[in-house]
Amino acid sequence: MDLWFTEKHTDDVNFTIRVKKQLYSEKSYYQQIDIFDTYEFGKVLVLDGFIMLTEKDEFIYHEMVTAVPMAVNPDIKNVLVIGAGDGGTIRELCRYETIEKIDMVEIDEQVVKVCKEFLPQTACSFDDPRLDLYIEDGLKFVRRKENEYDLIIVDSTDPFGPGEGLFTKEFYGNCSKALTDRGILINQHESTYYDSYVDMVKRTHRRIGSAFPVSMVYQTHIPTYPSGHWLFGFASKNLHPVYDLKAEEWKKFGIKTRYYNTELHKGCFALPNYVLDVLDDCN
Amino acid sequence: MDLTQNNAPIYVKCDVNSMKPLDNLCHPVSVIKDAEMLAAEAFGAKHAFFIVNGTTAAVQTMIFASCKAGDKIIMPRNVHRSAINALVVCGAIPVYVNPGTNKQLGIPLGMSVEDVEKAIIENPDAKAVLVNNPTYYGICSDIKRIVKLAHDHGMLALADEAHGTHLYFGDNLPCSAMAAGADMAAVSIHKTGGSLTQSSLLLCGDKVSEGYVRQIINLTQTTSGSYLLMVSLDLARKNLALNGKELFKKAVDYADYAREEINKIGGYYAFGKELENGRDFYAFDSTKLSVHTRAMGLAGVEVYDILRDDYDIQIEFGDIGNILAIVSAGDRELEIERFISSLSEIKRLYSKDPSGMFDHEYINPIVDIPPQQAFYSDKKSVPIEQSENMICGEFVMCYPPGIPILAPGERITKDILNYIFYCKEKGCFLTGTEDLEINNINVVVNS
Structure with a gap:
């Protein structure tokens, strides 16, 4: 039998991978959750038909949303993670012994349960004593917080479905309030390669810019996301992601990474012109 | 899109008119009659009329069916413009009962039974009592006792239920007019019941003649009643009858949750049942999410504008001290959370010292001459700032809520002028005057 999973990247582009076995398929209150075992990418988590992560390339995403802010402010102690039900971001954060407290807020308990069962590669740090999980x-959640976190990571799904509220102006404003003066906001920022994503990238960038004096974008290569070229946002009240890079201090953490290094850190904020054009258009 | 094409959408295909098998709204004997009977049953009325000229037509029919020229009608002053318009047309004389006011919120409330009784005793020749059930802000009078008082004195009891469709279906909501025994009620099914804009129901009880009311309706109603609107009324009636209870429970749960969360933000006051006092705030309609904003140094209309321009949230209205959001079953948790979070952001970014802000929304009017006489008197246009102490010859309203600040025949006082200037400054949408800019106002000559 030849079993393939296809995700629609645009109306005219499909991304298809061969499936060994479908491990899980249920609809939670919020979304359709599927897990496939695949030949090329290992296990794959799919929400509402969109690939969230694969075992083969998740390290790129999870290193890039954690190591970048940790290298700008190695003193980060209190972290809030929103979304991230697969546990990958938590796994990376737990490698930093200096982090004292991690609050994780995930709207869909079912995602956490399923990942604990089928994706131990990412869902391996939920028992860390520093972690409090809020469903x-x-x-x-963030609306009620003030001056509490040094880092907020928005590890969300796309700007439709359950993640929609995490791309709004009020959400970014609430995040700014919840962060300390040296706080950093990292968010999943979609991609500008396909036209159908461009408006959302612009809106998101504009909304973050309205809440934070420093609002930058960095890029990553994630093979299983649409176009493979993916963006993250770095926003803060006063820290610059490159000028304030503490490369030597980060290296002292002694954390072995497969994608991230401090030279790449400097480079990933240098963006292609077609991306810059889109972002410039927001101002 | 070309509406004449064969592939025109279904709503265009519904737009037919008065061929025999489709009955005739002016004289219903078959399908429209059946649909009206189903509606009457669903709303607990003796008869229901499908209204396609807006709830305005239903309100006017209630007044025309109760009063002739010179007859008195007892009503709160915070009625919708359609009621006072009806007085201009038919020449009935209003006996205003001043609504209670809540000083902190600056809004008009309902009528206390005592005040209605006083008006009835002082005007035993009045023909009817009109009640808002509820007001735009969701405040109800004790309609059961008011209906009984009216009936005991040989008067008809009428209800403007433009904002009250859900009262017929939800649990733990204030009493509906028909349940209270009222004689007629104008119900905007299109506002909270899901029918198309401009469609409405006029409900009647035992004491009024169905035939006479229909004659009154036909005085001003189109003879080409829209089947699109009628079909939407029929479908909305079905949905309300089958699912209404559940739908409005969801709306109340959302609104109650939002009230609790908004009050936790601090600065705002999302008011509710705690203000019920057995008198002029007899009952509260929990589907209305009214939030007092003035304590944060922001006029309601300013918050309303910021919500729309900065946060892409369109709510019902903002006035001087409050905003109103109407929560329906069509909302999702996301919309409710976004609304609350945006209010929290607006507080953080825009709140300021509230001193010096206008603190009252409702000013009791001084009625010098009846509305019809004033409207048809010789009038002249004067710059509004020079109109103090003259008698107004037209309406001035903020829209919404569409409750007149000035109605024809009322004295233009300094308080009212200050209020109008403040509304203009804060960006309220003022309507009613012949001069669309509201720089000039028509006053009665020799006033």
Whole structure:
């Protein structure tokens, strides 16, 4: 039998991978959750038909949303992670012994359960004593926080479905309030390669810019995301992601990474012109 | 899109008119009659009329069916413009009962039974009592006792239920007019019941003649009643009858949750049942999410504008001290959370010292001459700032809520002028005057 999973990247582009076995398929209150075992990418988590992570390339995403802020402010102690039900971001954060407290807010408990069962590669740090897991809406959770976190990572799904509220202006404003003066906001920022994503990237960038004095974008290569070229946002009240890079201090953490290094850190904020054009258009 | 094409959408295909098998709204004997009977049953009325000229037509029919020229009608002053318009047309004389006011919120409330009784005793010749059930802000009077008082004195009891469709279906909501025994009620099914804009129901009880009411309706109603609107009324009636209870429960749960969360933000006051006092705030309609904003140094209309321009959230209205969001079953948790979070952001970014802000929304009017006489008197246009102490010859309203600040025949006082200037400054949408810029106002000559 020849079994293939296809994700629609645009109306005219499909991304297809061969499936060994479908391990899980259920609809939670919020979304359709599927897990496939595949030949090329290992196990794959799919929400509402969109690939969230694969075992083969998840390290890129998870290193890039954690190591970049940790290298700008190695003193980060209190972290809030929104989304991230697969546990990959938590796994990376738990490698930093200096982090004292991690609050994770995931709206869909079912995602956490399923990942614990089928994706131990990422869902391996939920028992860390520094972690408190809250099953609730991120928008609601962050609204009640003030001057509390050194880092907020928005590890969300796309700007439609359950993640929609995490791309709004009020959410970024609430994040700014929840962060300390040296706080950093990292968010999943979609991609500008396909036209159908461009408006959302612009809107998101504009909204973050309205809440933070420093709002930058960096790039990553994630083979299983649409176009493979993916963006993250780095926003803060006063820290610059490159000028304030503490490369030597980060190296002292002694954390072995497969994608990230401090030279790449400097480079990933240098963006192609077609991306710059899109971002410039936001101002 | 070309509406004449064969592939025109279904709503265009519904737009037919008055061929025999489709009955005739002016004289219903078959399918429209059946649909009206189903609606009457669903709303607990003796008869229901499909209205396609807006709830305005239903309100006017209630007044025309109760009063002739010179007859008195008892009503709160915070009625919708359609009620006072009806007085201009038919020449009935209003006996205003001043609504209670909440000083902190600056909004008009309902009528206390005592005040209605006083008006009835002082005007035993009045023909009817009109009640807002509820007001735009969701505040209800004790309609059961008011209906009984009216009936005990030989008057009809009428209800403007433009904002009250859900009262017929939800649990733990204030009493509906028909349940209270009222004689007629104008119900905007299109506002909270899901029918198309401009469609509405006029409900009647036992004491009024269905035939006479239909004659009154036909005085002003189109003879080409829209089947699109009628079909939407029929479908909305079905949905309300089958699912209404559940839908409005969801709306109340959302609104109650939002009230609790908004009050936790601090600065705002999302008011509710705690203000019920057995008098002029007899009952509260929990589907209305009214939030007092003035304590944060922001006019309601300013918050309303920021929500729309900066946060892509369109709510019902903002006035001087409050905003109103109407929560429906069509909302999702996301919309509710976004609304609350945006209010929290607006507080963080825009709140300021509230001193010096206008603190009252409702000013009791001084009625010098009846609305019809004033409207048809010789009038002249004067710059609004020079109109103090003259008698107004037209309406001035903020829209929404569409409750007149000035109605024809009322004295233009300094307080009212200050209020109008403040509304203009804060960006309220003022309507009603012949001069669309509201720089000039028509006043009664020799006033």
